[in-house]
Amino acid sequence: MSIILSSASWRELWDESWQNARNVDPLDSSDVIGEYPTQIAKGYKRNISLRNGIDLTLHRYTFHEDVITLDGQACEAGCLEWVFNLSSTFKFWDGSYVTDGQHYVAGMLMPGGESLDIARDPRIEVDIHLKPELFRTLAGEHFHLLPLELQRMVEGDESLPFSSLQTTTPAMHLVLEQILNCPYQGLTKQLYLESKSVEILALYLDSVMTQQKSKLAVKLQLDDIDRIHQAKDILLQHAEHPPSLLELARKVGMNDCTLKRGFRQVFGTTVFGYLHDYRMNRARKLLEAQTMSVQEVARAVGYASVSSFYAAFRKKFGMNPGTHLAANRRKGI
Structure with a gap:
């Protein structure tokens, strides 16, 4: 028991x-x-x-x-x-x-x-x-x-x-x-x-x-690091409709394997793991602002499916987005 x-x-x-x-x-x-x-x-x-x-x-x-x-x-x-x-x-x-x-x-x-x-x-x-x-x-x-x-x-x-x-x-x-x-x-x-x-x-x-x-046994060149940071900026600029890994690599002049390996070395996570964290943190801040519904926030961070957004948010923060929104309203923040 x-x-x-x-x-x-x-x-x-x-x-x-x-x-x-x-x-x-x-x-x-x-x-x-x-x-x-x-x-x-x-x-x-x-x-x-x-x-x-x-x-x-x-x-x-x-x-x-x-x-x-x-x-x-x-x-x-x-x-x-x-x-x-x-x-x-x-x-x-x-x-x-x-x-x-x-x-x-x-x-x-x-x-x-x-x-x-x-x-x-x-x-x-x-x-x-x-x-x-x-x-x-x-x-x-x-x-x-x-x-x-x-x-x-x-x-x-x-x-x-x-x-x-x-x-x-x-x-x-x-x-x-x-x-x-x-x-x-x-x-x-x-x-x-x-x-x-x-x-x-x-x-x-x-x-x-x-x-x-x-x-980090395989050391990245400075030019590679600059391109990886450029890839990160492009990714966040198009967070709602992100390019594929191959498209992103082409935009910064790298092959996709080097970008994949180098992104993890520079940022400590995968390309789309980084994007997911960005989306979830942006969603949490939008909910705390209390100016949008859960459905609007889901669309704003690139989720066509509200149920998928609910599942991702709960997995990340341990609660549903609706619960988080209601809690902030009660606190008046």
């Missing part, structure tokens, strides 16, 4: 828990534990704010039953979040599963929809939160060398709510265990956790940049 909750009910239960949160470290008022609502699980979340601008959330709890969270609305997250899952299995709104020993980055827009937490194993997890501008400061002049997916998330691209899943390396696992089992208090604890949080980010970057180098 499963426990089924709306996202609003879930938030209400946690609001009550955090009101009764207790301080863990007598020398650090920013280190607090909130007991997991007893109706759902046994255990806690521990929040620690560090002086370097990084916030940690440490998870240790076991669900009584599988937990299904329904009807979530998309919302702004306010920060980037590195999620390192050491033990448990859960399902994203898009149907993909995260298992133990995997990690990912959550972006600035948290999608709505249905999620599933599986009660089989205890949840042990370390989350690292930081503002995009802080991450850019940490990356410094090397920001442009980062994987394009990560660059887009840092720059606030809401079409990427989550990064691709990555495998946690043994070196990462060791540092995560050290964070979970930090033996210190007060200033010593702050210094220790600050250094460990930066270390885990460094290990993460080393892993993804190593993968990036292997993917």
Whole structure:
């Protein structure tokens, strides 16, 4: 049997828990534990704010039953979040599963929809939160060398709510265990956790940049990159009635295979994956403007079939476009 909750009910239960949160470290008022609502699980979340601008959330709890969270609305997250899952299995709104020993980055827009937490194993997890501008400061002049997916998330691209899943390396696992089992208090604890949080980010970057180098073994020429950007501009100019890949390649003077491969290298997605993300984000903004009906928005972003538009929007954002429009009207935005 499963426990089924709306996202609003879930938030209400946690609001009550955090009101009764207790301080863990007598020398650090920013280190607090909130007991997991007893109706759902046994255990806690521990929040620690560090002086370097990084916030940690440490998870240790076991669900009584599988937990299904329904009807979530998309919302702004306010920060980037590195999620390192050491033990448990859960399902994203898009149907993909995260298992133990995997990690990912959550972006600035948290999608709505249905999620599933599986009660089989205890949840042990370390989350690292930081503002995009802080991450850019940490990356410094090397920001442009980062994987394009990560660059887009840092720059606030809401079409990427989550990064691709990555495998946690043994070196990462060791540092995560050290964070979970930090033996210190007060200033010593702050210094220790600050250094460990930066270390885990460094290990993460080393892993993804190593993968990036292997993917970019075939280097594009500058002229190719210019043509690929030109192809992107043409694609967006004709987003309602886009050219085929072959037509687009001819317009910019490339063969279609080079354009297909190069577009993914430059933008981190396929030609028509990029177009789909553009259409969906434009549709969301048109709905939020509240000047058009769902049918009008569907036509405006190039969908002849309203049912196809509904399916694409729900898959992207975890809710129907009509629900999103109604929610914004209630909020008055």
